[in-house]
Amino acid sequence: GQNIDQPTEMTATEGAIVQINCTYQTSGFNGLFWYQQHAGEAPTFLSYNVLDGLEEKGRFSSFLSRSKGYSYLLLKELQMKDSASYLCAVIDSNYQLIWGAGTKLIIKP
Amino acid sequence: DAMVIQNPRYQVTQFGKPVTLSCSQTLNHNVMYWYQQKSSQAPKLLFHYYDKDFNNEADTPDNFQSRRPNTTFCFLDIRSPGLGDAAMYLCATSREQGQPSDTQYFGPGTRLTVL
Numbered sequence: 001g002q003n004i005d006q007p008t009e010m011t012a013t014e015g016a017i018v019q020i021n022c023t024y025q026t027s028g029f030n031g032l033f034w035y036q037q038h039a040g041e042a043p044t045f046l047s048y049n050v051l052d053g054l055e056e057k058g059r060f061s062s063f064l065s066r067s068k069g070y071s072y073l074l075l076k077e078l079q080m081k082d083s084a085s086y087l088c089a090v091i092d093s094n095y096q097l098i099w100g101a102g103t104k105l106i107i108k109p
Numbered sequence: 110d111a112m113v114i115q116n117p118r119y120q121v122t123q124f125g126k127p128v129t130l131s132c133s134q135t136l137n138h139n140v141m142y143w144y145q146q147k148s149s150q151a152p153k154l155l156f157h158y159y160d161k162d163f164n165n166e167a168d169t170p171d172n173f174q175s176r177r178p179n180t181t182f183c184f185l186d187i188r189s190p191g192l193g194d195a196a197m198y199l200c201a202t203s204r205e206q207g208q209p210s211d212t213q214y215f216g217p218g219t220r221l222t223v224l
Contacts, residue, residue: 008149030209042199042215043152050209087151095207099151 002026004100006088011106012078020073020086020103028093034062034073035087037102043087046073075105083107112136113216115200121222122190130185130219132200140206141183142213143175144199152199158183159206187221195223 004024012018024032031050035043049055049064049071061074073086085102092098114133122128132141140159144152156165158177172194174186187194197220201213 004151033212040197040218040220042218045212045214048210048212085149091209095209097154097213099153101149101151104149 022088030091115216138202142201
């Protein structure tokens with residue numbers, strides 16, 4: 001079966017750095033997305049990785065290792081508005097998007 | 110601004126009373142998706158349209174139907190809502206499908222309550 005694993009919940013402090021991990025087992029791989037979802041709102045696109053390595057976009061960075069079936073989202077200089085769920089999603093060999101259940105990130109002052 | 114719009118944002122219906130959720134897009138994307146998302150769970154794909162071609166997920170109940178009369182609009186019809194259908198319903202679009210980098214863009218969602 002296809003599976004994406006993320007921690008259910010994480011807590012971090014305002015101004016700090018947090019890394020949210022995602023591991024996947026899918027039938028094929030055609031890329032990995034990270035989305036941010038605030039409570040009661042729709043997911044918004046953060047990043048897309050298809051090659052190994054680190055993609056940096058402002059305070060957010062996303063890393064991929066295809067050989068390990070692993071990605072992480074790195075958030076720097078955390079702000080209270082970063083409190084949200086972060087969803088990892090993988091495109092499989094049939095170009096279907098397989099979603100993780102998301103990691104709820106709680107930021108404390 | 111180009112966007113995905115969903116109406117209404119909140120919908121309350123009674124058990125068994127049909128309801129229709131609406132989605133429209135100004136992105137001129139070929140693909141439109143309907144997802145169901147329950148609290149703290151991953152979005153669950155119900156079906157999608159590539160242009161006018163309808164694709165139903167194997168485990169989508171018959172109670173859920175969809176219509177896409179044109180490129181702009183897509184509707185989700187729930188024929189006889191049950192208590193288990195209370196959820197957030199998300200509409201998304203992508204320019205193409207089958208391309209690795211085709212990002213899905215989501216509307217704000219409709220939260221359905223079934224009394």
